[in-house]
Structures are given as C-alpha cells and as structure tokens.
Amino acid sequence: MRDALSKKIVDIEPSGIRKFFDIVSEMPDAISLGVGEPDFDTPYRVREEGIYSLEKGRTFYTSNAGLKELRDEISRYIARKYNLNYSAEDEIMVTVGGSEAIDVALRCMVDPGDEVLIPQPCYVSYVPCAVMADAKPVAIELKAENEFKLTKEELIASITDKTKILILAYPNNPTGAIMTKEELAELVPVIIDNDLYVISDEIYSELTYGSRHCSIASFPGMKERTVVINGFSKAFAMTGWRLGYACAPKNIMTQMIKLHQFAIMCAPTNSQFAAVEAMRNCDDEVGKMVEAYDQRRRFLLNAFKEMGIECFEPYGAFYVFPSIKKFGMTSDEFANRLLFEQKLAVVPGTAFGASGEGFVRISYAYSVEKLKAGLERIENFIKNL
Incomplete structure (x- = not known):
C-alpha cells in the first residue's frame, strides 16, 4: 500500500508545549504555570447572552463571514480602541479562534516558495501554518537585550527578493514584549519600500500595562497591506468559546472568506451572539482582569529579583520570560528537571523557536496563591542545584 500520510504534515513537529502538560495531567500534586488561558470566568453577562441565544433557538448557521451584528460591533470596537477603520460588509470575518485566522490568511496570501518572516520567540502556530501553506518560514532571532522587539535593522537584514509576508505579534507570546507606536513607525517605511504584507496578530491587544496598544495597520499606507488578527479568548476570558476575527482589505478578505467557507462554514453561532455582548458592555470587566494581571506581573518580577533570576520587564500579554x-x-533540561523534581510545569523557551534557548515561559494567568506555590518550588529547585 502507498503511504497514507502527507510527508509535509508528518515532518511538522508537535507543539513543544503540549508534551509537558500531557505529563502534568497524570502527575498528582503537580502545578502548571505554563498554559496561556485566563483563570477568570467568562464575564457573567456574556455567559447569560450565550445561554439566552440557545434558549431562543439561535442555533442556525450564520453567514460565512459571521453574524452581521457581531461584524458591526467589531468594526465599532476596533475604531474606538485602536483607530482602525474596517467595513463590516466586506473587510471583517469571524473565525474559529485567532488560530484559524492565521492559517486562512497565510494560505490565501502565499504561493510555494514565498518567504514568510517570523520574528522569534513566537507563538507555536506560525511556522507550521507557513509550512502547510507551502511557504518558506524564515526566522528572525530577536534579542533579549532589545526586549525581544523587532528592530528596523533586523528586518532589513532578513528581506530577500522572495520575502512576501512579515508576521508581527505584539503584545508577544511568549515574551510579553510590546512595541510602541514609535518603534512600529520605524518598521513602516521598510515594509512599504519592500512591498511586504503584514499579518499582525493582536490577540493580546487589551492586555498592556502602562501604555495603550498600537496597531501597525493604523499607520498611513499600512491598512491595504495588513491583515489584523484578534479575538475573544484572552481579553474576555473566552478560550473555550472558540472565536476570533480577521480584518483585511476587501481583495484579501474575499479570498479568506472563500477558504473559510469551504473549510469551516461559520464560527459557532451562540459564541457569536455572546461576543456581541462582550464588545458592547464588558470594558469594566476587562479592566478589572488587566488590573489583576498587572498585580501578578509585578509580583513575579519582584520574586525573580529576590531569587537572583534575570527577567526583563514585560509590558503586555500575561507571560514572563x-x-x-x-x-x-538548556531550557529543556531546566523545564524537565523542574517538572520531575519539584512537580512544577513551565514551558522551555525553545518551544517558541531557537532564540528562546536559555529562557522559560511562565504564565501569570493564574491566581496569586498558585503563583506563590509555584515560586516556592522554583526557589527550592534552584537552591538544590
């Protein structure tokens, strides 16, 4: 018999995160500080709207692009929050999480051999999605001394005549790094002069500390060459609702909706009704969650300082690196020994690319009590080394 499997898929490595948590799930008394999932419940009024939509029998398909009411609300929300102006009619699509939007955008925008620039450390899906789209992923290894921000010089050095797309992901997973408006402004002329497109993953845009998020699509000349990806999982604590969205120029969005149409049909209907309520009426709840994350962030940074562990200050998302x-x-050795000697799971930095070597990712999407318990285990571990 012929081999049933695609070599392309077989050759993709599984997520470097999951193996640790498969072990943790079967390890009594283990603590995990690795999963990027809010420990808050979805806001009550959002849950109520989801339940109400089911009780009213709203279980039908929506349009492929998503519920019109939700697309209208997304358009208003990103205008007031990020100064982005996208038409609900033909420039916004609701997706099954932000991850689907990344996959669809890449598959619609690249041809075999096109190069996709991926600053690393980064979210684990970018490289596999580029490979599955038959593009060539090209890593840009970011540096801790630059707080893992992409510099103009690093971008210029990575561009070739085959480069088509730059993936930007700020606030960043796993580092917690952000890029300010001034720092993004330095990249814009390089992107335009080299006729690049940008996929800007802004899923953590609401989770910033001390500064307001800026989208690269808000700069003159960038909207027409940017796909903005966002969603509800992180800001609204809606991970299990599986809902995201993409904003793009009409010529790109038309093709993204076509692919989404054949692969998915539409995002879950009751999740879409609930998301309308989230965007309309949950700014206060999001603000309270951000305050709690900021407290946890500062708590961890202070604890690392007292332990003599070097950690730059992240200003976004809910991770320290x-x-x-x-x-x-190595990062793998450290994470494995910490897991088996102290029953504490963190994620090795190399799960997010080679430039993550020498670091581990710790999530503070956990209660202060759980963070304290985890820090005690880290302290015991390093004392015994």
Whole structure:
C-alpha cells in the first residue's frame, strides 16, 4: 500500500508545549504555570447572552463571514480602541479562534516558495501554518537585550527578493514584549519600500500595562497591506468559546472568506451572539482582569529579583520570560528537571523557536496563591542545584 500520510504534515513537529502538560495531567500534586488561558470566568453577562441565544433557538448557521451584528460591533470596537477603520460588509470575518485566522490568511496570501518572516520567540502556530501553506518560514532571532522587539535593522537584514509576508505579534507570546507606536513607525517605511504584507496578530491587544496598544495597520499606507488578527479568548476570558476575527482589505478578505467557507462554514453561532455582548458592555470587566494581571506581573518580577533570576520587564500579554542561562542547563533540561523534581510545569523557551534557548515561559494567568506555590518550588529547585 502507498503511504497514507502527507510527508509535509508528518515532518511538522508537535507543539513543544503540549508534551509537558500531557505529563502534568497524570502527575498528582503537580502545578502548571505554563498554559496561556485566563483563570477568570467568562464575564457573567456574556455567559447569560450565550445561554439566552440557545434558549431562543439561535442555533442556525450564520453567514460565512459571521453574524452581521457581531461584524458591526467589531468594526465599532476596533475604531474606538485602536483607530482602525474596517467595513463590516466586506473587510471583517469571524473565525474559529485567532488560530484559524492565521492559517486562512497565510494560505490565501502565499504561493510555494514565498518567504514568510517570523520574528522569534513566537507563538507555536506560525511556522507550521507557513509550512502547510507551502511557504518558506524564515526566522528572525530577536534579542533579549532589545526586549525581544523587532528592530528596523533586523528586518532589513532578513528581506530577500522572495520575502512576501512579515508576521508581527505584539503584545508577544511568549515574551510579553510590546512595541510602541514609535518603534512600529520605524518598521513602516521598510515594509512599504519592500512591498511586504503584514499579518499582525493582536490577540493580546487589551492586555498592556502602562501604555495603550498600537496597531501597525493604523499607520498611513499600512491598512491595504495588513491583515489584523484578534479575538475573544484572552481579553474576555473566552478560550473555550472558540472565536476570533480577521480584518483585511476587501481583495484579501474575499479570498479568506472563500477558504473559510469551504473549510469551516461559520464560527459557532451562540459564541457569536455572546461576543456581541462582550464588545458592547464588558470594558469594566476587562479592566478589572488587566488590573489583576498587572498585580501578578509585578509580583513575579519582584520574586525573580529576590531569587537572583534575570527577567526583563514585560509590558503586555500575561507571560514572563526569565533567563535560566546562569544555571548551566538548556531550557529543556531546566523545564524537565523542574517538572520531575519539584512537580512544577513551565514551558522551555525553545518551544517558541531557537532564540528562546536559555529562557522559560511562565504564565501569570493564574491566581496569586498558585503563583506563590509555584515560586516556592522554583526557589527550592534552584537552591538544590
């Protein structure tokens, strides 16, 4: 018999995150500080709207692009929050999480051999999605001394005549890095002069500390060459509702909707009704969650300082990315020993690309009590080294 499997898919490595949490799930008394999932319940009024939509029998398909009421609300929301102006009619699509939007955007925009620039460390899906779209992923290795921000010089050095897309993901998973309006402004002329397109993953846009998020699509000349990806999982604590969205120029969005139409049909209907309520009436709840994350962020940074663990200050998302280089172990070794010796799961930095070596990712989407317990185990671990 012929091999049933695609070599392209077989050759893609599984997520470097999941193996740790498969072990944790079967390890009594283990603590995980690795999953990027809010520990807050979805806001009450959002849950109520989801339940109400089911009780009213709203279980039908929506249009492929998504519920018109939700697309209208997305258009208003991103205008007031990020100064982005996208038409609900033909420039916005509701997706099954932000992850689907990344996959669809890449498959609609690249041909075999096109290069996709991926600054790393980064979310684990970008490289596999580029490969599945038959593009060539090209890593840009970001540096801790630059707080893992993409510099103009690093971008210029990575561009070739085959480069088509730059993936930008700020606030960043796993580092927590952000890029300010001034820092993004330096990239814009390079992008335009080299006729690049941008996929801007802004799923953590609401989770910033001390500064307001800026989208690269808001700069003159960038809307027509940018796909903005966002969603409800992180800001609104709606991970299990599986809902995201993409905003793009009509010529790109038309093709994205076509692919989404054949692969997915539409996002879950009751999730879409609930999301309308989230965007309309949950700014206060989001603000309270951001305050709690900020408290946890500062708590972790102070604890690392007291332990002598170097960690730059992240200003976005809900992750810290401390350096473990001083302990003379690889990220994998450190994470494995911490798991089996102290029953604490963190994610090795290399799960997010080669430039993550020497770091681990710790999520503070957990209660302060759980963070305290985890820090005690880290302290015990490094004392015993």
